[in-house]
Amino acid sequence: MSRVWTWMRSLTGQWIMLMLLALLVSQMVFYFIYRAEQARAVLELRRDEVVARAVSVASLVETVQPELYPEILRATNTGVVRFWLEGDDLSEETESWQQKAREQLLKSSRPPAASELVTDSKARWQTMTVENGVVVRMLNLKEWNGFGLVIPVNERLWLHTVYAKPQSVARPPWSYYLSLGITALLLTLVSVLVARRVGRPLQKLTASAESLGRGEEVEPLPEVGADDLRRTAAAFNRMQLRLRRFVEDRTRMMAAISHDLRTPITSMRLRAEFLEDAETREKFIASLDEMKAMTESTLAFARDESATESTRMVDLNALIESLCEDLGAMGWEVSFTPGPERVPWRCRPNALRRALRNVIENAVRYGGRAMVSLEMQIDGLDIVVEDEGPGISAEDRERVFDPFVRLEESRNRHTGGVGLGLSIARSILRSHGGDVRLDEGASGLRVCLHLPGVES
Numbered sequence: 001m002s003r004v005w006t007w008m009r010s011l012t013g014q015w016i017m018l019m020l021l022a023l024l025v026s027q028m029v030f031y032f033i034y035r036a037e038q039a040r041a042v043l044e045l046r047r048d049e050v051v052a053r054a055v056s057v058a059s060l061v062e063t064v065q066p067e068l069y070p071e072i073l074r075a076t077n078t079g080v081v082r083f084w085l086e087g088d089d090l091s092e093e094t095e096s097w098q099q100k101a102r103e104q105l106l107k108s109s110r111p112p113a114a115s116e117l118v119t120d121s122k123a124r125w126q127t128m129t130v131e132n133g134v135v136v137r138m139l140n141l142k143e144w145n146g147f148g149l150v151i152p153v154n155e156r157l158w159l160h161t162v163y164a165k166p167q168s169v170a171r172p173p174w175s176y177y178l179s180l181g182i183t184a185l186l187l188t189l190v191s192v193l194v195a196r197r198v199g200r201p202l203q204k205l206t207a208s209a210e211s212l213g214r215g216e217e218v219e220p221l222p223e224v225g226a227d228d229l230r231r232t233a234a235a236f237n238r239m240q241l242r243l244r245r246f247v248e249d250r251t252r253m254m255a256a257i258s259h260d261l262r263t264p265i266t267s268m269r270l271r272a273e274f275l276e277d278a279e280t281r282e283k284f285i286a287s288l289d290e291m292k293a294m295t296e297s298t299l300a301f302a303r304d305e306s307a308t309e310s311t312r313m314v315d316l317n318a319l320i321e322s323l324c325e326d327l328g329a330m331g332w333e334v335s336f337t338p339g340p341e342r343v344p345w346r347c348r349p350n351a352l353r354r355a356l357r358n359v360i361e362n363a364v365r366y367g368g369r370a371m372v373s374l375e376m377q378i379d380g381l382d383i384v385v386e387d388e389g390p391g392i393s394a395e396d397r398e399r400v401f402d403p404f405v406r407l408e409e410s411r412n413r414h415t416g417g418v419g420l421g422l423s424i425a426r427s428i429l430r431s432h433g434g435d436v437r438l439d440e441g442a443s444g445l446r447v448c449l450h451l452p453g454v455e456s
């Protein structure tokens, strides 16, 4: 059911449905026009025939004895045409004439339903002259899909005729349904082709935009096809180029600033040695060392950023496991609970390692130990790092991602960081289309490194 729904919402589905709807509406309009036209044509044909018959019946009646009248009338009456004789033309009284005509019709061998013979008070008699100069009076009975006729036989006798065939519209022939079916089929085929021509490039665009969001290198889209599609592809390619340049320029500027700050810091450091007051000198040098560390870290980060690593398929279980083993070998207390068997994921493995390392380092540094695990989510996966430390209060959880922000306690403990670890981790995860989130864990801080899944 949901697959049908998805298909109906797709470009191809919508296109086909709209085409078929258009076909249906046009055919319905055609059919109504066809029906009305056909009914009119049949009636006209019938009228000429019945008039001719009535005229001959009238002339026959004129030539025979009155005893034979009933015989003649019985022989000429059919299911839909009834003849009867009156000593009056009755034609001024259209409603009572219709009443009589109805009675006659109901007497026929195949009478129409009485309910279909509704009296038409607006019907008017028309006079017309047919072959041999016979003057015929005719009453159009639209509702009955028929008409009435009055023909004088002689001065004292009139022949009355009624023809009625309500609801007598013929169904369209089977060839009509066949042609309708073939048209629908052709339209569906054309729709599929057109939708494919439009849909394929759109799918490519979606896939490229998704990959770009995950930080993968994306081939420029082919700028082919209809004008609108070509323009969209060109716009996407330009956007991709500008984005990449923008990021590169920012990184380059960050690297230049940190690099250029090193010289004045070093010269200030040299001059500081000459300060006389020992306490001031110590503080000054400590501050300068801190500045130096900050610029060095920034520079290192900028260098890493600009060294473009390409995305690869790696098994995240293996990647995390090896990192944890390496850190464990350095004496850090790190444990890892792997996820399902293999977790192949497209990412920049070195960058991801660095991000995870920063978070594990924090857990060990501020929370005693790091417990790493891998959790599959509907929209991707989380690499979770928990510790047993004091955690971070809710109001500080966003702030700690800002560069050089270190919370008071850690500053006091003189742990040596500069406050870039989390901002680097977040920058790396965001360039993968994911993010880093901080939460309260069971016994300390819970850090989630979220990686988005690949849209199928």
Ligand SMILES: Nc1ncnc2c1ncn2[C@@H]1O[C@H](COP(=O)(O)OP(=O)(O)OP(=O)(O)O)[C@@H](O)[C@H]1O
Binding pocket: 358, 362, 363, 366, 367, 387, 389, 390, 391, 392, 400, 401, 405, 406, 407, 408, 409, 410, 411, 416, 417, 418, 419, 420, 421, 422, 423, 445
């Ligand atoms: N697991 C944690 N438990 C408690 N506090 C933490 C934890 N992780 C980070 N913090 C706090 O957030 C601050 C910012 O962390 P971040 O990793 O960005 O910098 P840093 O660890 O101080 O320095 P760097 O990582 O650059 O060496 C830390 O100084 C610390 O106060």
Ligand SMILES: [Mg+2]
Binding pocket: 358, 361, 362, 417, 420, 421, 422
């Ligand atoms: Mg850190």
